[in-house]
Amino acid sequence: MLRYISIIILLFFGCSNNSENTAKRIIPGANQINKYLPLLQNKKVGLTVNHSSIVGFTHLTDTLINLGVNVVKVFTPEHGFTGTVSDGAKVEYDSTEASFELISLYGENKKPTIDQLEGLEMMVFDIQDVGTRFYTYISTMHYVMEACAENAIPLIILDRPNPNGSYVDGPVLDTALRSFVGMHPIPIVHGLTIGELVKMINGEGWLKNGVICDLTVIAMKNWDHQMPYSLPVKPSPNLPDDLSISLYPTLCLFEGTIMSVGRGTDYAFQQIGHPEYPDTTYSFTPISREGAKWPPYEDQKCYGRSWIGEEPTYSFSLQPLIDAYRKMNRDDFFNNYFNRLAGTNSLQKQIEEGQSEEEIRASWEPELSAFKEKRKKYLLYK
Template sequence: MKPFLLLIFLVSTLPSRSQTIQTGAERLDAYLPLIKDKRVGLLVNHTSLVGQTHLTDTLLSLGIAIPKVFSPEHGFKGNKPDGEKITDETSSRFELISLYGDSKKPTVEQLNGLQVMIIDMQDVGVRCYTYASTMTWMMEACAEARVPVIVLDRPNPNGSYVDGPVLDETYESIVGLHPIPLVHGLTLGELAQMINGEGWLKDGLTCDLQVIPVMGWTHEMPYSLPVPPSPNLPNDLAVSLYPSLVLFEGTVASVGRGTDYPFQVVGHPQFAGGSFGFTPHPNEGSKYPPLEDQLCVGVSYIGQKPSYSLNIELLMRFYRNTEVDVFFNDYLTKLAGTKKLRKQIEDGKSELEIKSSWENDLTEYHEIRKKYQLYK
């Protein structure tokens, strides 16, 4: 079948979901002219779908040359445990390069020969989710190598609100590179435009950037992810709870890694007053889950409908009612992007007082965000 006829066939057979919401990857007619007859690099993973077909398969079937494919945390197939260094992925169709292995940023040699880079990954709209950092370092490398970047945008399932502390740049890390709130209310495409526009790449670089927007979606629209974005966010409930529960990763508590309900339960063996119990064991999503083989007592959200808001009251309650000498660890500072949150909780501040302390920073951020919003 000729590429043009195949394109018509692919578009006509996209699933019914795309009749109302069409992701950037599904808008083939918008970006194929930009990559025709070029050597294309991809930064993708298992979420990079055109309908039910992976983007690499779609583009290769259309005769697009793809010599190199890069992947973020969890790998190309999205099945690697959290935090695991990835060095063993290979493909017979293209060179497969992990950006969660020996290096987090592509080298000059790895970009050599590429004429354009496509980025397509499903993000969840939380600053500490590492896909945005990997995108940043790819943009930076492409700016240095003068390789244009195309972001195929996808909806943000937590995109209906903005909340949380804004990152203090003293605490930059892979779980937070930019001065944005914990819940930033942007798609990866919008965030890429902000990174470029605000000069947040190294040495004030800007990359040659083009975003292919989502069609038929606004920030206020609920969006159910067609596939889990990572092993420990298995469903819409976990995705909606992630902004609140991820802060527990900076504590002695477990958020259910190593169970069938990651990011849907919270517990600790010494938590007082819990009504739910679970015991973490190693599994495909977590080789070394916190509190492995220990009965954790706590709170369950299993079976509830997703609710989109940032809740720090539960974190405060666990701090008050977990009988340990030290509840928080240093990782909380990186996740929160500030040392203030830990001190505020330890000082007994109320949730209202803590959230009020974010207001000025959030007001300033909203003004910046307006400049880069692609969707209402």
């Protein structure tokens, strides 16, 4: 298994296209082994990791085992240990590794159970996030925090850069719409690293029954919120590069509509389309493939709009959604998933009423400003 981990890393490394010099300056939490290794020695350790949990070119699991750490259980989020399982698909493991048990937190349960945590004396969380409320790795993190707090297990967070960490934008979640794609009253783009977000979750009492997790955050060195960062490993199957990651906050809302976001192509989250889109200038055809089994409109030609080849622009916009709604002019444009992604019941209504982006933004500005002020006390970086 450990050899397989190394192969996976070599396959995924190379997603980075412009961050070689930046990556040399930034030191993620995982790379600062001297800061957390003493906390793990002589302990039974659990890891919450996936393919992005790397130290140099080596997986964190390999690194710690080679250093003599007693890793007994490894927990994985959506997309599984290798990061190749399709969106929304349950991940199940039916074997026990020679040295540790592999447990999915996207199968029968999303929160570690008492039985799954039995015997653990320390938990480590190290997964690359992309800085949006609906990206489910932070929901897994929430449940790991909660389970650790309830079972008196200290949790170490190994912090990594947020590629969308330079800004904060979007409506703040209405907690009546709380789900696995939105668990916290934060905007769509929250502008926090994993390490900063766990501090906010603890500090604001967002865990069940107000429990507090015993946290240690290993902060990065030489990174700030205005620093561009190109991920060395694609964080999930359908975010292949910097452009998809930068467009994700804007285009993910289309997953709550009849439109395709390009799953089943090489350019997911760089294009949108539908078989009946009225502008036929641009087209693509989704196919079933690893990481995108049975995508919407499989084997059908979709017409729409492309951002392929553009430079990443780290910002959030409603205009593509508004434009597509007006061009499609269909009563069934939105589906039941949209409000959960948006985090509010208002956005769909505002678009259907014909409001402009400026008018819609004005409606969420008071809550967004309040969040920005609250966020300041949890920042670890400028």
